[in-house]
Amino acid sequence: MAKMISPRNLTSSTSLLFPSTHSPTSLHSPPSVGFSTKPITRGRFAAEPGGTSLVAKASSTPTPVVPDDIADVLGEVSIFTAAGQPVKFQDLWDQKEGMAVVALLRHFGCPCCWELAATLKESKEKFDSAGVKLIAVGVGTPDKAQLLAERLPFPLDSLYADPDRKVYDILGLYYGLRRTFLNPASAKVFSRVDALKKAMKNYTIKATPDDRSSVLQQGGMFVFKGKQLLYARKDEGSGDHAPLDDIFNICCKVPAA
Template identity: 65%
Template sequence: MILVSESPMAILSLRSSSSLPLICSTISPLCSKPMLSQLPSNFSSSIASVPVTKLKSSYSSSVSPISRPRVVSARAATESFTDYREDIGEILGDVSIFTASGQRVQFSDLWDQKDGIAAVVLLRHFGCVCCWELATALKEAKPRFDAAGVKLIAVGVGTPDKARILATRLPFPMECLYADPERKAYDVLGLYFGLGRTFFNPASTKVFSRFSEIREATKNYTIEATPEDRSSVLQQGGTFVFRGKKLLYGRKDEGTGDHPSLDDVINVCCKATVA
């Protein structure tokens, strides 16, 4: 059986806990014993088993290109896009998701499609400890988004009841949180998916510098927030800024925990408000 953990590594079990450090060190340099000893204690509670057959299927059916994505800044907003069609905002607008309370909505209903500015942050799944950390940072930055007149929209993989677990236990403002159980928005935006991106991407090593933030964000963490469809844990996220239907900034997470600088995102939003 393959065990999926919300640390940036894959852990194989041979039915012996004492063999874990040795097994991990043979898989990836990230899994060496010194690295494992630094993990927060609540990381161990985020391990969920996934049937091998489902993982094989998920790994072979990546929904997005493997090439490095282009990051579009506000300054480059008028340039042609290599990764996204000019009408990507309109296409995304037709995607339906759910509020945390369970109401179905379309993206086009979430902000003014003519001149409104929205920061759309697609988390991984609601049971990802790195996403609890990102959600905490978003909550703390929300007053800055509000002051800039920007609508903050956080979307996670899972059903509305899983979203409510995160919103209640973190806590996180329910009015900003949405659920995408079928990963429709993730598919439209071509976000990365698969074993390699989830566990072995070098970009994930940055989580080792944020242990204190992760530990603080997951004080009330529960694995119950993980989607029932365990293949969903292989989904990566991304961050986007729109003005109306126009994409101003787009960034795909390269691996688990590869989050953008929120200062950069807010700067893009602020420049858009004065443009």
């Protein structure tokens, strides 16, 4: 499920963001704290045992806490361009008024992500004409990103690598064996077999991260205007991508005459 977020619904917080669903010591996915179509509510916070950081506790309703400082939290995170240059997240788009679609791929060796990347590439002209910056981030090192960019192909200036999954952890994107292989949402990819085959024409498994635990990471889709979060969606399973029509309706609408 996805949530289109109004500024009035954002809650103020000094916390990181959503409760992290990544656990490096387990292959099993924790309980879902997925997005809801209900209004965003203020969450309860408590210090983690043995630490001082604040995390959002799951409430009785499945509504996540979305702090209004999410862009600032992400801003200081360093990832890499596909060419291997470090770059801070805050430098990827205009933080005042710029519109950005941030697509978090699973990893560069994921066939479903090649299909998503192909779809995003086909949509890039529409994004460009609307003045929207397309940012695709994948798990893996820059050399793995280059394999996808060269063989799909995909524009290098829109592709970024997050080998340590820093952005994914901050956004609390799903992680685990069950999410990757056993979640019912993963079956959606079978309705797009033709598109998958086309995207995988030049596919190579060499694009898979050397850290094999990374293949259990799930992705998501986010839309920002400046630092304001307009849309947020966590993929429930592999191949469970955000409907692009939803994204277009937010950032590529033609103003009414």
